[in-house]
Structures are given as C-alpha cells and as structure tokens.
Amino acid sequence: NAGVTQTPKFQVLKTGQSMTLQCAQDMNHEYMSWYRQDPGMGLRLIHYSVGAGITDQGEVPNGYNVSRSTTEDFPLRLLSAAPSQTSVYFCASSYADRLGPYNSPLHFGNGTRLTVT
Amino acid sequence: DAKTTQPNSMESNEEEPVHLPCNHSTISGTDYIHWYRQLPSQGPEYVIHGLTSNVNNRMASLAIAEDRKSSTLILHRATLRDAAVYYCISGGEYGNKLVFGAGTILRVKS
Numbered sequence: 474n475a476g477v478t479q480t481p482k483f484q485v486l487k488t489g490q491s492m493t494l495q496c497a498q499d500m501n502h503e504y505m506s507w508y509r510q511d512p513g514m515g516l517r518l519i520h521y522s523v524g525a526g527i528t529d530q531g532e533v534p535n536g537y538n539v540s541r542s543t544t545e546d547f548p549l550r551l552l553s554a555a556p557s558q559t560s561v562y563f564c565a566s567s568y569a570d571r572l573g574p575y576n577s578p579l580h581f582g583n584g585t586r587l588t589v590t
Numbered sequence: 591d592a593k594t595t596q597p598n599s600m601e602s603n604e605e606e607p608v609h610l611p612c613n614h615s616t617i618s619g620t621d622y623i624h625w626y627r628q629l630p631s632q633g634p635e636y637v638i639h640g641l642t643s644n645v646n647n648r649m650a651s652l653a654i655a656e657d658r659k660s661s662t663l664i665l666h667r668a669t670l671r672d673a674a675v676y677y678c679i680s681g682g683e684y685g686n687k688l689v690f691g692a693g694t695i696l697r698v699k700s
Contacts, residue, residue: 477633497686508690513678515690516634532689579626579688581633 479564479582486554486589494585496564502580503569505547506531506536507539509560510584511535516563522547523569554589561586594678599695602668610663610694612678617658624688625652625663627674634677634690637663673698 480495498505506521508531518531522541536558538550547566551558565579595613601606614623624639638645638652640661645652651664665672677693 513692515692518689565633578624578636578639579634580660583633 477564477566477582479585480586482583483586484588486551486587488554488556488589490554492551492554494551494564494587496547496549496582497545498547498566498580499545500580501567502545502566503544505541505563505564505566506550506579507528507537507547508563508565509533509558510563511560519549519562519563534546551587553588554590555586559589560588593689594680594691596676596678596691596694598692599697601697601699602665604670604698604700606665608665608668608672608696608698610665610676610696611660611677612662613660614678614680615659617680621680623654623658623661624679625650626677626679626690627672628677628693629674636645637676653693668698669695670698672696 486492503524507519508516509519510516517533519533519537520528520531520539522528523543525541528539528541541547562579562585564582567577567579593616622639622641624627626634627637637648638647638650640652640654653662673696674696675693677690679688679690
C-alpha cells in the first residue's frame with residue numbers, strides 16, 4: 474500500500490498564480506482532510522470531506538477550494554496564491570467508525586512545501 | 591473540539607521512560623484522546639488513542655485520568671528516534687476535525 478500520496482513535494486509560485494495540490498489514498502478511507510503547518514506551529518485544518526461528493530470548511534478555508542469526486546482523491550486548489558499561503562500542506566485520511574464517535578487514526582502524507590513569492 | 595494544553599518542551603535521557611502530560615479539561619464524554627508525533631520534515635504519525643481506559647500498543651502507553659481531564663503518554667524506553675514533536679489532541683465525530691495545538695518538543699539525550 475502506498476498510503477497517502479501528495480504531489481508535488483515542493484512548489485514555488487508567484488503571487489496571483491493558481492495551482493492544485495494533489496492528494497490520493499489507496500486505503501478506501503471515507504474521510505480526507507487538508508492541513509497547513511506554519512513554522513513552529515501546529516497543524517490548522519483547511520477543508521475536510523466525509524465522503525465522495527461531500528466537503529466542508531475547517532478552521533482556515535479562505536483562499537482554498539476542494540472537491541471530492543472520488544473516494545481516492547481530494548485535491549486542494551489555491552485560487553490566487555498569496556505570500557501568506559507559504560506553508561507546508563498535509564493531506565490526511567481515515568476510515569469511518571460505524572459504531573459511533575470517531576476513533577480511527579489519521580494517516581498523513583509527507584507534505585507539500587509551498588513558497589509564494 | 592476540546593482544547594488541550596501541553597508543555598512546550600521536555601527532555602529525556604536515552605533508555606529512560608518519558609511521561610508526556612496533557613490537560614484537556616473541557617473534553618466531552620464522547621471525545622477520544624489522540625496522540626500523534628511528528629519527526630522533522632515528515633507528516634504527523636499516529637501514536638495511540640483512547641476514550642476512558644488506559645491503552646497500550648507497541649509504541650507507547652496512554653494513561654487517562656479517571657475524570658478524563660488529563661492524560662499522559664508514556665514512552666517506556668526513550669530512544670534518539672523518539673525525538674519529535676508530540677501532539678495531544680481531542681476530537682469528536684470526525685477525525686478530520688481534530689485540532690492540533692503546538693505540541694511538546696521532546697529532546698532525547700544520549
């Protein structure tokens with residue numbers, strides 16, 4: 474199993490450019506999410522999805538769009554890149570616990586390091 | 591989501607046990623307590639989680655206070671490879687809504 478795969482590993486953008494960060498998982502997980510991590514800080518939730526066709530906003534959604542057309546893929550789109558979006562982006566996935574509250578671990582990718590100049 | 595409080599950093603000697611504390615005084619009855627760790631230049635890695643009872647796995651043990659307002663992650667014999675940032679987090683319905691704080695930087699001395 475590849476687990477959670479993020480591409481690209483590194484990206485440099487100019488202010489105003491758009492791009493898509495890719496995330497794919499091969500574990501048939503229902504839940505997927507995007508986090509950003511700034512230096513010396515914890516992870517902040519951008520968007521998440523509880524299944525194909527369903528997405529919702531997290532803590533810091535502005536400037537980002539997501540879609541979930543398949544179970545496997547959860548791309549993150551930067552509409553018009555800004556220097557404030559310079560960060561490391563992590564995608565994560567987990568399976569649903571049918572018995573009640575969430576109790577399954579998150580599986581993370583290795584991140585995409587984005588620099589916006 | 592419940593908020594958690596952890597010390598900024600801790601230090602341990604190699605081969606000795608490490609107890610990493612976490613306070614989660616506003617935790618609700620159905621919130622699990624999760625621990626993740628993050629090695630340099632990597633994504634977070636699941637360590638352990640639990641609801642009420644103490645939990646053990648091959649990586650660590652999780653001791654949960656009876657009132658569930660605090661917990662302790664126990665690494666039984668720290669190694670240099672355990673040096674990382676450890677996150678204690680608590681969440682409810684969907685794991686994707688887990689809120690990560692700044693975590694505890696664990697330094698392991700040889």
